[in-house]
Amino acid sequence: MEKEVLLYEGKAKKLFKKPDSNELRVEYLDQATALNGQKKDAIQGKGALNNQITSYLFQLLAKEGIHSHFIKKLSKHEQLIEMVEMIPLEVVVRNVAAGSFSKRLGIEEGTPLPRPIVEFYYKDDALDDPFINDDHMAYLGVATVEEREGMRDLALQVNETLQKIFAQIYIRLIDFKIEIGKTVQGGLLLADEISPDTCRLWDAVTNDHLDKDIYRRDLGDILPVYQEVYNRLEKEFSSCI
Ligand code: TMP
Numbered sequence: 043m044e045k046e047v048l049l050y051e052g053k054a055k056k057l058f059k060k061p062d063s064n065e066l067r068v069e070y071l072d073q074a075t076a077l078n079g080q081k082k083d084a085i086q087g088k089g090a091l092n093n094q095i096t097s098y099l100f101q102l103l104a105k106e107g108i109h110s111h112f113i114k115k116l117s118k119h120e121q122l123i124e125m126v127e128m129i130p131l132e133v134v135v136r137n138v139a140a141g142s143f144s145k146r147l148g149i150e151e152g153t154p155l156p157r158p159i160v161e162f163y164y165k166d167d168a169l170d171d172p173f174i175n176d177d178h179m180a181y182l183g184v185a186t187v188e189e190r191e192g193m194r195d196l197a198l199q200v201n202e203t204l205q206k207i208f209a210q211i212y213i214r215l216i217d218f219k220i221e222i223g224k225t226v227q228g229g230l231l232l233a234d235e236i237s238p239d240t241c242r243l244w245d246a247v248t249n250d251h252l253d254k255d256i257y258r259r260d261l262g263d264i265l266p267v268y269q270e271v272y273n274r275l276e277k278e279f280s281s282c283i
Contacts, residue, residue, distance in 0.1 A: 091272050189230065242255060
């Protein structure tokens with residue numbers, strides 16, 4: 043059997059590629075980082091929870107017609123995905139003011155937004171992933187106008203569907219970040235992960251954080267909170283996946 047090669051090692055995942063295959067094996071790591079890696083801790087069990095939550099969400103999105111690079115879950119902390127050419131952008135959708143949006147514009151955290159706001163960030167660790175506008179994107183050549191509009195539409199569709207999924211488990215989707223890749227045919231495909239690391243999730247009754255802000259803001263242990271999100275998904279959706 044031909045050996046796998048480590049293609050990429052990020053803050054939360056390792057990607058392995060089999061020779062002559064368009065499929066990758068992803069290993070979710072037991073590691074939490076914040077502030078562009080300045081804060082970093084090993085958290086046993088976090089990788090498995092994020093892998094399982096992402097796997098659920100990608101499968102539920104697929105059932106609603108939104109396909110992603112997800113092929114199948116291989117184990118608690120691994121999944122098989124389709125290889126795509128990643129577009130070096132983070133696409134953020136916001137339904138409620140929070141985080142950097144609240145800070146930048148001086149809007150109180152928790153203020154509902156009249157319609158979803160889409161933002162693009164240029165993925166570059168050395169630059170701290172700066173916020174960019176359409177002209178910056180064109181200048182940098184990271185996406186064509188058509189791709190940019192396609193990404194915006196996809197992000198809004200993901201938002202609508204995820205909001206419905208989370209509402210069923212009494213969670214408010216405050217905001218989230220996705221990453222998008224290009225297939226060999228040139229189409230856009232949802233990629234990376236969707237988990238409490240990449241979403242702000244507030245309990246619908248108490249507004250308690252069920253996401254990585256617990257870690258970013260030193261509010262306590264993230265593991266029980268991530269477990270709670272997983273348990274709610276499992277209880278509501280295990281029979282339909
Ligand atoms: P922000 O308010 O810090 O800009 O974050 C908006 C959303 O994007 C929030 O749900 C967290 C997510 N996010 C990531 O997943 N990765 C990142 O590097 C950043 C900055 C935000």
